Amino acid sequence: MKKIYFLKLIAAALLLAAACKKEQYNAPDISGTKADTIILNLGDKMVLAPNITNLKGNEYAWSVNGKETATGQVNYTFEATAAGNYEVTFKANNKGGSGEQVFRILVEKQITIAIDELPAVPMCQVTDITPVVTGPDRFDYQYLWTIGDSVIGKKRNLSFIAPQAGTYELTLRTTAGKQTTTATRKITVTAAQYNNNAYMVLEYAPSPAKNHNWSVIGSADSWKYGAEYPLTYNDFLAKATALRKDSKYPMLVIGSWGGSATFKFDHTVANAPDKAELELTAICSQADAPTVYVAYDRNKNGKADADEWYEIKNDDTGLGVIPNYEMTFTYLKTDKDEKRIYTSFSWKDNQTQSAQGEVLTNKTFSSSMTSSGAFSTRGFFPGLSMVDIASKNVAILDGWKNSFTRKGKRITKNLTGTPSFQQTLNIDIDMAVNDKGEYVQLPGIDFVKIQKAVYPVELVDGQRTDVNMEEGRMLHVGGILDKTLKN
Incomplete structure (x- = not known):
């Protein structure tokens, strides 16, 4: 009996354990x-x-x-x-x-764009457009301004300029993350009249050379007809400006290495997509193109500030250069005999092993007389003039210096077999780069500086010869034309 009871007890326990196991939850x-x-x-x-x-x-x-x-x-x-x-x-x-x-x-947040109504603006004048963009807190915003299919900006704010009158529809496309929003606004551009030549001469800093007809503003033969003037520095700038305003053909002699001149337009030249905006006339060789710098008057103060200049990249950019080369010229003396006048400058560079020398210019009295019988400044370096014909006394006019330094990069090149001639060079504002060689986006430009950066040498009888100050290697600059204006 006890055994049977025990077996039943075991069986019940097993059933109870099985039941508990069946109801277990994980x-x-x-x-x-x-x-x-x-x-x-x-x-x-x-x-x-x-x-x-x-x-x-x-x-x-x-x-x-x-x-x-x-x-x-x-x-x-x-x-x-x-x-x-x-x-x-x-x-x-x-x-x-x-x-x-x-x-x-x-x-x-949803991206929203608000652009204020835009007032009418004259052609060739920059309008700064600042849209109000709100949306998510992200760091991957991208902006694209377009007119039709043409891209005119890739930043939130737009400096808009148009070289022709009309009504333009501007579209801003903003992207952040997976969102894209667009907004449009029309702007009216009114007609205006401008001179297409950068006729205003703001600074003239030539470098000396041998036996050149320096002070001619324009054709080298015009001295005969009284086109040479004994001018102070400021009067020279004013006269050169007046002649260039009337005609795009008068040339300024920039001279040897380091010489430069700075010009200003009477309007802002619009940066046109995918095309050259400027046409420069110059006398130089094909391998001796001048270095061109441009500036946009971003702060609207009417002058080119130091931080507004950018170099136009060309075939010489990136070549081996002396980056901060300097040549200092000092007027030494004027000698004369019965027929000629001789003027001389000394020069010295800033290198550790300094190079130096002297450049001499001579002229005959007969070659300096105009058709009216007046004595011209033909042949003198700018600023030098015979102030007394009887004594043949030569002096430096007001504003010009008897000692001056030309600074810039020096690119030494062998120009053997590449004679200088008058040629037309096209300049694209989109090729402007900063000091690091990075491209910059400019809405347009107001100022142009032309400088001779190539230091020419030639092989003469198998010998490498310095021809920097030879007359045939002088840089001349003529018209600087805005190609975006319709004639």
Whole structure:
């Protein structure tokens, strides 16, 4: 009897253990939890689907920022109806325990663009357009300004300029993340009259050379007809400006290495996409193109500030150069005999092993007389003039210096077999680079500086010869024309 009872007791225990085992629950296990924030735009929908194991007896609940939004479902569709940060929490629980997963979601602000109404503006005048752009806090904003199919800017703010009158529709396309928004605004450009030549001579800094007809402003033969003038420095600038305003043909002699001249337009030359805007007439060899610098008067103070100049990249850019070369010239004396006048300058450079020398110019009295019988300044370096014919006394006029330094980069090149001639050079403003060689985007330019940076040498009888101060290697600069203006 006892044995039977014991066996029944064991059997009951086994049944009870089996029943308990049958009713055992394991807590839900939610795997694959990601800590990365999900970024959505307004209007987006996203299905949130957690990965769950141990499903027996589970109950489910979803909440957004602590507020319950759904129960009894494993997946949840989140709709981005308002910008902001959200925590979407999924909870699963059963008799064995619970588990949860938090989805962090950022709904970004919508990009909006506001552009004020634009007033009418004259052609060749820059209008700075500053749109108000609001949107998500991101660092990947991209901007694209267009007129039709033409791209005119890639920054938020636009410096707009048009070389022709008309009504233009400007479109700004702004992108950040997955969002893109556009806005348009029309601007009216009115007609205006300008001189297409950079006729205003702001600075004239020539470098000496041998036996050249220096002081001619224009054709070298015009001295016969009284076109030579004993002028102070400021009067020289004014006279050169007046002659260049009337005609694009008068040339200025820039001279040997380091010589330069700075010019100004009476308007801003618009930077036209994919084309050369300037046409420069110069006398030089094909391998001796002048270095061109341009400046946009960004602060509208009427002058070219030091930080506004950029070099126009050409074939010589990046060649081996002496970057900060200097030559200092000093007027020495004037000698004379019965027929000729001799003037001389000494020169010295700034290198550790300094080079130096002397440049001599001579002229006959007969060659300096004009058709009216007056004595001209033909042949004298600018600023030198015979102030007394009877005594043949030569002096330096006001504003010119008896000692001056020319500075810049020096590119030494062998120019054997490349004679100088008058040629036309096209200048593209888009080729402007900064001191690091990086391209810069300019809406247009107001100033142009032309400088001789190539230091010429030639092979003469097999010997390398310095020809920098030879008359045939002088740089001359004529018209600097705005090609964007219609004639």
